[in-house]
Amino acid sequence: MKITGIRMYQVDLPLHEGSYKWSGGNSVSVFDSTVVAVDTDSGLTGWGEVCPLGPAYLPAYARGARTGIAELAPQLIGLDPRELGVLNARMDAAMRGHPYVKSAIDMACWDLLGKAGGLPVATLMGGHVGADFALYRAISQDTPQAMAERIGRYRSEGYTKFQLKVGGDADTDIARIHAAAAQLQPGDVLVADANTGWTQHVAMRVVDAVRDVNVYIEQPCMTYEQCLAVRRHTNRPFVLDEVVDGIDMVVRGLADHAMDVINLKISKVGGLTKARQIRDLCVSAGIAMTIEDTWGGDIITAAIAHLAHSTPDEFRFSATDFNSYVTVAFADGAPQRKQGRLAASREPGLGVQPRMDVLGKPLQEWR
Ligand code: MG
Numbered sequence: 001m002k003i004t005g006i007r008m009y010q011v012d013l014p015l016h017e018g019s020y021k022w023s024g025g026n027s028v029s030v031f032d033s034t035v036v037a038v039d040t041d042s043g044l045t046g047w048g049e050v051c052p053l054g055p056a057y058l059p060a061y062a063r064g065a066r067t068g069i070a071e072l073a074p075q076l077i078g079l080d081p082r083e084l085g086v087l088n089a090r091m092d093a094a095m096r097g098h099p100y101v102k103s104a105i106d107m108a109c110w111d112l113l114g115k116a117g118g119l120p121v122a123t124l125m126g127g128h129v130g131a132d133f134a135l136y137r138a139i140s141q142d143t144p145q146a147m148a149e150r151i152g153r154y155r156s157e158g159y160t161k162f163q164l165k166v167g168g169d170a171d172t173d174i175a176r177i178h179a180a181a182a183q184l185q186p187g188d189v190l191v192a193d194a195n196t197g198w199t200q201h202v203a204m205r206v207v208d209a210v211r212d213v214n215v216y217i218e219q220p221c222m223t224y225e226q227c228l229a230v231r232r233h234t235n236r237p238f239v240l241d242e243v244v245d246g247i248d249m250v251v252r253g254l255a256d257h258a259m260d261v262i263n264l265k266i267s268k269v270g271g272l273t274k275a276r277q278i279r280d281l282c283v284s285a286g287i288a289m290t291i292e293d294t295w296g297g298d299i300i301t302a303a304i305a306h307l308a309h310s311t312p313d314e315f316r317f318s319a320t321d322f323n324s325y326v327t328v329a330f331a332d333g334a335p336q337r338k339q340g341r342l343a344a345s346r347e348p349g350l351g352v353q354p355r356m357d358v359l360g361k362p363l364q365e366w367r
Helices: 062-075 084-094 099-117 144-156 170-181 200-209 224-231 247-256 272-285 298-309
Strands: 003-014 020-022 026-028 030-040 045-050 136-139 161-165 189-193 216-218 238-240 261-265 288-292 316-319 364-366
Touching: 003 062, 030 062, 030 099, 045 099, 045 298, 062 084, 062 099, 062 364, 084 099, 084 272, 099 272, 099 298, 136 144, 136 189, 144 161, 144 170, 161 170, 170 189, 170 200, 200 224, 224 238, 224 247, 247 272, 261 272, 272 288, 272 298, 288 298, 298 316
Parallel strands: 136 161, 161 189, 189 216, 216 238, 238 261, 261 288, 288 316
Antiparallel strands: 003 030, 003 364, 020 026, 030 045
16 A cells, blocks of 8 residues: 555634633634644545644644645655555654654555555554443633632533643742632542643742642643642652653653653654553553643544553553644544444544535645
8 A cells, every 4th residue: 555645724713612721821712723634546545634722832833734744745656555664753853753643544544554454543452341441631821710610510521631831920839729629529630730831939839739639740840840740849749741752751751750641642652553652651661641632623532542541551641632622623533422432433544534615625734
């Protein structure tokens, strides 16, 4: 099987709740997502997607993804998309860094590998573990009262894991965590995600003030060293996210006992191939994972579902169903949340069929 062409589409994904706010005064109301189709001489087409959380979250942005895909795509024509090691080596040789640029192409080639073999991606990654898996719900930054009230509403939708967007003023964040914790029921999980927004001294104040609260602390500060200082100071379970941008950071974190959980985002590490490598390392090392991406629609939610569903349950801390956060559906067959849980398709590949009436014409294509 050979790649004969690559097509690139753009789709706007507005949020049901109007906007999503996190640390540093950042917010997004319409997500700019890029969809890639990889065509082959077999007649099969694979689909991938990449959707950075605006330009200020990670070193990634939507137009950068498209510029990078335009750079890489012509160099991949003729490769066998099923040979994911060869494909990734070619992408890494052709472009240093920029993992998010490579993510949608790698994802589309996993879709093709599954379709070619007649197997779901989750089967190729280890198999569907259990019937489904639990999701978390992100709670956009707001007043302590408004954030706490949302826990009840999201619980009524079936969620039991809640991630508060903090990373602002210390006193307000302490109030947010306490107000949210007061709403918890037995078995609920609460995470306070600062998204790098606290300076180290602010983080020290917050973690001290919540040391008796049933809460996880996620990515308090900008750098790994600052996070490690906070980690060594707090008794709360600790999650690293933004600084874990590849397997080398996982190895470093393991050596330093720097985290209990990582947040594994598919595009942050360069696609499903590298995300699976990190997933397997974390399973062997006993580190649980939130499995997700920087945002996205139906295709990314399907890719998350396959990676998460094939992960042992005790290491599957949570995952995200981004397609329920946005108002636009652009693929049939995408997984749909039921009672706060999600399951990967049993169809070959990712199990999604994009709706061309929604995607429209490609922005660019290469043959
Ligand atoms: Mg996070």
